[in-house]
Amino acid sequence: METDAVFFTDHSGRITSNPLLDQLPSYQSLLYRRKSSVSGPKRRSSSRGRLGSSSSGKWNMSTFTRPFEKQKSQVTEQQPIRELAKPMAEKRRDKTQRLEEAQELTNWRQWRQSSHRYLRRLRDDAQEWLSSMKLWRGDIHLIEGMFGTGILSYFSFLRFLVVLNLIIFLIKFSFVMLPIIIAPYASGNITYNLNDAGVCSVYPSSARRGLVIFHEHITDLLSGGGFLEQTYLFYGYYKVDKIHFTNVTYNLALAYLLSTIAYLFLSLIWIVKRSARGFKRNLVQDEDRFQSFCNKIFAGWDFCITNENAARLKRSSLLYELKTDLEEERIKQKIADRTRKEKCRIYLIRLILNLFVIGVLAACFYSIYVATIFSQEAQMTKIKVNFIVDLIYEYLPSIVITLANFITPLLFSVIINYEDYSPAFEIRFTLMRCVFMRLTSIGVLLFSLWSQITNCEEEPCICGYNHLLYSCWETRVGQEMYKLTIFDFITIVAVTIFVEFPRKLIVKHCDCGLAKWWGQQEFAIPQNVLEIVYGQTICWIGTFYCPMLPAICTIKYFFIFYIKKVSLINNCRPATRPFRASSSNFFFLGVLLIGLALACLPVTVSVAQINCSHACGPFVNFNTSWEVLPTTVSQLPSGAQTLLFALSSEAFAVSFFVVTCLAMFYVIALAGAHKRVINQLRDQLAMEGRDKRFLIQKLCQAQRLSPVRSPVSKSKPRSPSYHTSFSSNFSEGVFLAHSPPDSSTHV
Amino acid sequence: MGNKQTIFTAQQLDAYQDCTYFTRKEILRLFYRYRDLAPQLVPLDYTNHPDVKLPYELIGSMPELKDNPFRQRIAEVFSEDGEGNMTLDDFLDMFSVLSEMAPRDLKAYYAFKIYDFNNDDFICKSDLEKTLNKLTRNELTEDEVRMVCEKVIDEADLDNDGRLSLEDFQHMIVRAPDFLSTFHIRI
Numbered sequence: 001m002e003t004d005a006v007f008f009t010d011h012s013g014r015i016t017s018n019p020l021l022d023q024l025p026s027y028q029s030l031l032y033r034r035k036s037s038v039s040g041p042k043r044r045s046s047s048r049g050r051l052g053s054s055s056s057g058k059w060n061m062s063t064f065t066r067p068f069e070k071q072k073s074q075v076t077e078q079q080p081i082r083e084l085a086k087p088m089a090e091k092r093r094d095k096t097q098r099l100e101e102a103q104e105l106t107n108w109r110q111w112r113q114s115s116h117r118y119l120r121r122l123r124d125d126a127q128e129w130l131s132s133m134k135l136w137r138g139d140i141h142l143i144e145g146m147f148g149t150g151i152l153s154y155f156s157f158l159r160f161l162v163v164l165n166l167i168i169f170l171i172k173f174s175f176v177m178l179p180i181i182i183a184p185y186a187s188g189n190i191t192y193n194l195n196d197a198g199v200c201s202v203y204p205s206s207a208r209r210g211l212v213i214f215h216e217h218i219t220d221l222l223s224g225g226g227f228l229e230q231t232y233l234f235y236g237y238y239k240v241d242k243i244h245f246t247n248v249t250y251n252l253a254l255a256y257l258l259s260t261i262a263y264l265f266l267s268l269i270w271i272v273k274r275s276a277r278g279f280k281r282n283l284v285q286d287e288d289r290f291q292s293f294c295n296k297i298f299a300g301w302d303f304c305i306t307n308e309n310a311a312r313l314k315r316s317s318l319l320y321e322l323k324t325d326l327e328e329e330r331i332k333q334k335i336a337d338r339t340r341k342e343k344c345r346i347y348l349i350r351l352i353l354n355l356f357v358i359g360v361l362a363a364c365f366y367s368i369y370v371a372t373i374f375s376q377e378a379q380m381t382k383i384k385v386n387f388i389v390d391l392i393y394e395y396l397p398s399i400v401i402t403l404a405n406f407i408t409p410l411l412f413s414v415i416i417n418y419e420d421y422s423p424a425f426e427i428r429f430t431l432m433r434c435v436f437m438r439l440t441s442i443g444v445l446l447f448s449l450w451s452q453i454t455n456c457e458e459e460p461c462i463c464g465y466n467h468l469l470y471s472c473w474e475t476r477v478g479q480e481m482y483k484l485t486i487f488d489f490i491t492i493v494a495v496t497i498f499v500e501f502p503r504k505l506i507v508k509h510c511d512c513g514l515a516k517w518w519g520q521q522e523f524a525i526p527q528n529v530l531e532i533v534y535g536q537t538i539c540w541i542g543t544f545y546c547p548m549l550p551a552i553c554t555i556k557y558f559f560i561f562y563i564k565k566v567s568l569i570n571n572c573r574p575a576t577r578p579f580r581a582s583s584s585n586f587f588f589l590g591v592l593l594i595g596l597a598l599a600c601l602p603v604t605v606s607v608a609q610i611n612c613s614h615a616c617g618p619f620v621n622f623n624t625s626w627e628v629l630p631t632t633v634s635q636l637p638s639g640a641q642t643l644l645f646a647l648s649s650e651a652f653a654v655s656f657f658v659v660t661c662l663a664m665f666y667v668i669a670l671a672g673a674h675k676r677v678i679n680q681l682r683d684q685l686a687m688e689g690r691d692k693r694f695l696i697q698k699l700c701q702a703q704r705l706s707p708v709r710s711p712v713s714k715s716k717p718r719s720p721s722y723h724t725s726f727s728s729n730f731s732e733g734v735f736l737a738h739s740p741p742d743s744s745t746h747v
Numbered sequence: 748m749g750n751k752q753t754i755f756t757a758q759q760l761d762a763y764q765d766c767t768y769f770t771r772k773e774i775l776r777l778f779y780r781y782r783d784l785a786p787q788l789v790p791l792d793y794t795n796h797p798d799v800k801l802p803y804e805l806i807g808s809m810p811e812l813k814d815n816p817f818r819q820r821i822a823e824v825f826s827e828d829g830e831g832n833m834t835l836d837d838f839l840d841m842f843s844v845l846s847e848m849a850p851r852d853l854k855a856y857y858a859f860k861i862y863d864f865n866n867d868d869f870i871c872k873s874d875l876e877k878t879l880n881k882l883t884r885n886e887l888t889e890d891e892v893r894m895v896c897e898k899v900i901d902e903a904d905l906d907n908d909g910r911l912s913l914e915d916f917q918h919m920i921v922r923a924p925d926f927l928s929t930f931h932i933r934i
Contacts, residue, residue, distance in 0.1 A: 082766050082843065085856045087827065088836035091766040121764065124848075128770055141933060293898040294919050297875070298858065299926040301882060303815060303845065304933055311814035319883045326891060329898075682905060689906030 080120070135159055139565060146307045147523070147568065154525050155561065157588045161536055162557045164270065168263045168543060169550035175259040176547055177232060179243050179250050189244040200463035203471045203615035205230070215387045222486060223394045224479040224546075233482070235545045236475035236616035253618040253628045260544050260603065267540065267596055275589035292325055313573060324423060331422055350419050360411060361437060364404040365444045371400040372448040380469055397480070398487035401441045405534075409434050409527065431526050435591055438534045439598045442484075442541065446602045449477060454610065464611025464623070472616040474545045477606075481542030481549065488535050489556045496567045504571040523572040528564070529588050532557070533595045540599035544606070754778060756794050767843035774839065777934065781838050784809065793835065803831030806838075811932050816881040820861045845932040854930050855920040859913050871910040872896050 081091050081098070102110055131137065136159055144152040183190050220226030230237055243250040300318050305311050338346075378393040392399070412433045416426050453473045456466045470476050500521050507515045539553040608626045612619040619625045633644055646652060752775060755763070763774050782789040784805045790797050803822050812818040822831035825841040833841070843849060844857050860866075864874045875896040879887065887895070903911050903919040911919075920926050 080765075082768055083850055083853055085853055088766060088840045089827075092762050092836075095762055095765055117765070124768075124770055128772075144933070291902050291919065291922055293895055294902045295923045295925060297878060297882065297895070297899055298862065298916075298920070299923045299929050301816065302929050303931055304929075305814055306810050308814055315816075315882070315884060319886055322883070322887065322895060323891070326894060685905050686907045689908055693908065 135162065136561065139561075143565065143568065144304050146305075146310050150525060151523055151568070153585050153588065154523075154528060155565070157529065157585075158532060158557060158561050158564075160274070161532060162554055162561070164267060165536075165539060165550045165554040165557065167266070168539075169548070169554060171259055171263050171266070172543065172547045172550065175255045175262075176238065176252065179252065179255070180238070180240055183243050183245075186245055188250075191241045191244065192239050198614065200467050200614035201620070202467070203236070219387065219391060219394070222391065222483070224482040229475060229479075233546060233548050234475040234478045235547070236472040236613075238547075238618045239616060239620070240618060241621065251628075251632065253622070254632050256618050257607070257625060257628050260607070263543065264540065264596070264600055264603070268593075271589055271593055271596065275586060275593070277585075293322075296321055296325070328422055328424065335422070346420055353415050353419055357412070357415060357433065360408065361440075364408065364437070364441070368397060368400050368404065368441055368444045369448040372397045372445055373452060376449070376452050395483060395487055397445050398484050401445065401484075402487065402491055404441060405434075405438055408437050431587075434526070434530055435533075435594065438530050439537060439595055442534070442537060443598060443602065445480070445484075446477070446541070449480060450606075450610065453477075463614055465613065467613075467615070470613070472613045474606075474613060474617055478542060478545030478549075481538055482546055482552075484538050485535065485542070485549065485552060485556065488531075488538070489560070492531065492560060493563060496563050500567050500571045520573050521567075521571045523568055526587075529591065532560070533588075533591050536592065537595035537599050540596060541602050544603050754791060754793050759793065763839060767839050768846050768848040769839070769843060777839060777842060778835065780809075780934065781835055789835075798834070800828075800832045800834050801838075803833075806831065806833055811934055816884075817861055820864065824857060824860045842932065842934050845930065847927075847931050847933075851920065851927055852917065854927070855917045856913070858920070858926075858930055859916045869910040869912055870916065872900070875899055 081094050084091060084094070086094070102113055105113075136155075140152060140155050140159070143155055179188070180190070182188070216226065220228055224233065228234075232238075238252065238256065240252045243252060296318065300321070302314060305314055375393055375396040378396075384390060409430070412430045416430050419426075421429065453465050453470050453476070454461065456462070456468075461467070465473055503518065503521055507518065507520050535553065535556065539549055542549045606625070608624060611623055612625050614620055619628065622628055622631070633641060636644070754775070755778075760771055760774065763769070764771060767774070769777065778793075781801070782791070785801055788801065789799055803819070803826075806822050807813065807818050812821070815821070819831060821841065822833060823829055825837045825844075826833045827837055844853055859870065862874060862878050863870050864877045865871075870878075876892055879892055879895060900909060900911070903915050905915050905918060906912065
């Protein structure tokens with residue numbers, strides 16, 4: 001590009017400013033924006049001398065910029081220097097300049113500036129201190145360097161769950177367990193639930209008597225029975241009604257119920273807050289498919305990678321991704337070219353395969369149901385066959401669930417190949433099916449448990465539940481959840497030790513075809529995430545029946561972090577189909593939300609519908625657990641009562657619902673309008689660009705035809721998108737030659 | 748870390764804190780990293796503004812940069828002389844922009860300069876081809892390279908001039924969710 005293309009130097013060699021270019025409307029608006037907006041003139045740095053004077057169209061604006069800079073920095077609210085896109089030396093000059101200017105300001109302004117700076121420094125230091133307090137910072141840094149940001153998001157998700165479980169446990173502990181523990185020390189008087197000697201309140205002790213064989217202790221530990229049953233671990237132990245301290249009476253039943261609601265609510269808010277960032281981005285990018293190539297090229301390389309192997313793998317995964325995308329384009333074209341007959345055939349195949357999938361799911365659910373009933377009956381009859389067989393009977397539901405969750409993903413990934421979807425949709429659809437399978441299996445387990453509990457010989461049940469078999473059914477459910485958690489942990493450890501490590505050894509040392517086909521382990525993010533979401537769902541459901549379950553889950557996830565990290569570093573290579581960090585965060589939290597929703601359902605049903613047991617637990621004096629609330633409310637002063645009744649009345653609920661719907665529709669309409677405006681503006685931009693090019697071409701032609709400093713003929717086609725000030729300055733005499741359209745207007 | 752360091756004056760440290768996204772501790776740590784690259788060239792006393800430039804080869808061999816296909820362009824963009832030889836100021840500037848606290852617009856600006864191989868303020872087809880080849884180490888066929896470059900221009904070029912200007916690039920980055928997490932070096 002010629003340096004004198006745009007400007008003529010005067011005789012002293014200095015480049016003069018071009019009044020014609022200054023008149024261009026786009027430049028005028030840029031100036032206006034600079035004066036009134038905060039964002040700095042990023043383009044300014046194109047005047048950096050460092051890039052050499054031979055580059056095109058770049059002219060030294062130093063004589064030009066000083067007055068503008070002074071103006072801008074005086075008028076705008078000081079943009080932090082570090083956000084300006086300038087070299088360090090210029091930034092320092094700016095800073096000294098600002099300091100000088102600051103002397104000229106009033107005292108109050110000076111104080112304001114310095115206090116802003118001080119606050120900003122304070123905030124930076126606080127953020128740094130907080131982030132250094134974060135758990136596992138060093139480990140996650142290491143993983144990020146070796147495997148990139150996709151797998152990093154899995155581990156930070158794990159860290160989030162550890163903290164969440166810890167907080168849930170603290171809530172439960174401080175509101176339910178702590179008062180009971182400190183009651184003797186704080187001179188509290190505990191009133192226990194009265195044993196009204198009815199049929200329903202018989203609770204045979206399950207502690208073992210006499211000589212206890214050692215392995216029975218292990219059975220108890222693994223199944224939550226025996227010596228563990230009457231401990232703080234399970235619901236049944238909390239037989240406390242109220243605790244009377246010196247000034248206040250602590251209603252433990254109410255606290256138990258409210259802490260349950262509190263932890264579910266807290267989890268919801270925390271997850272939604274964490275996913276709001278990703279969700280906003282996903283909404284903005286619903287046309288993400290249209291920018292997939294740009295994303296891969298400009299935001300594809302992970303600058304965090306510090307390992308040569310990881311770099312090589314990242315390169316090959318990028319290559320793979322690009323090839324896949326090109327392939328997808330070809331497939332899209334193929335789909336668009338499908339004939340009617342082919343479409344019918346494909347739809348038929350899909351229908352059959354979906355029915356098959358539903359059949360498989362139904363078979364799995366039925367087997368879980370049967371296994372649960374069998375396991376419950378085996379525990380009831382109490383025939384001891386053998387230590388191992390007993391343990392298997394106890395763990396039968398868990399085993400069946402784990403087997404089903406192992407086989408079905410393989411089946412789904414085979415089936416999806418025949419359904420002929422696009423690759424991206426295939427991944428998502430398989431994932432949806434796996435999520436559904438995992439989370440619904442817990443629901444089926446609970447359903448089968450409840451059908452057992454509410455199934456008495458003589459209908460209807462006297463106590464509302466089968467008091468002969470389940471004198472304390474909540475503890476029973478708690479034990480099942482406890483067993484699920486323990487078994488989940490054992491499975492993860494066992495799979496890591498007995499499958500992943502041997503696989504690595506085999507692949508490394510054995511050269512046979514099987515090893516080559518099997519290949520080295522890939523860290524499959526979706527499956528791992530489903531595993532821990534499954535564990536977390538169990539925790540949420542089980543905390544009501546087993547208040548110490550969150551603590552157990554915290555310890556479990558703590559160990560899982562280290563196990564997964566060791567396995568990752570030693571056994572795995574990065575996935576060839578990489579999982580993008582941004583969408584993965586949204587995916588993790590989305591699945592977690594589904595798990596939370598699914599967890600709320602059983603808890604709500606059991607709190608509100610099923611009669612609580614009369615032999616154990618804090619709700620002995622009530623019919624259902626929910627009844628504590630109405631009873632407490634009726635004891636409040638009448639003002640509070642009327643308020644609460646008003647809040648829970650239908651009128652309030654309906655009007656609240658209507659207002660929320662209105663707000664939602666408004667926001668949706670606003671978003672639609674913004675989208676339309678964006679599209680319009682984009683079209684307008686394209687038009688402007690074309691106009692500019694056209695005009696400049698014409699100018700060049702005109703310049704070629706006539707000598708440089710003569711006025712141009714008025715027959716220039718005037719584009720309607722330009723202001724008339726443009727044409728009025730033609731006579732000034734300096735014309736544009738071969739300059740690129742955009743750089744001439746961007747200063 | 749206290750006020751016991753003698754490498755910089757208080758004003759210098761203050762200026763660095765204002766001009767970068769680093770705290771005092773981090774600036775000192777980065778100084779030691781810079782010095783470790785060439786202890787005999789870099790003095791321990793910067794109070795009199797010594798003019799020390801480390802050659803590109805040393806910068807490019809840092810563990811954070813050595814596997815990055817764009818390390819040469821990064822060094823060129825941030826260095827004063829445009830050749831990749833960096834002073835301490837350039838070094839701090841570079842890692843400040845690439846740190847996780849830098850805002851997206853700032854990063855987008857520098858990313859644009861990095862991908863603009865011929866320094867003409869536009870990312871044209873040849874720039875894209877060079878970027879792609881650096882990313883994939885020339886393992887794509889000519890045809891595929893051409894198709895990908897066409898697609899990129901299709902997707903991002905707003906004013907239809909066949910190449911990406913800074914505004915096109917910034918607009919595209921706004922809609923690239925991964926950019927902030929990938930255009931980031933931890934040091």
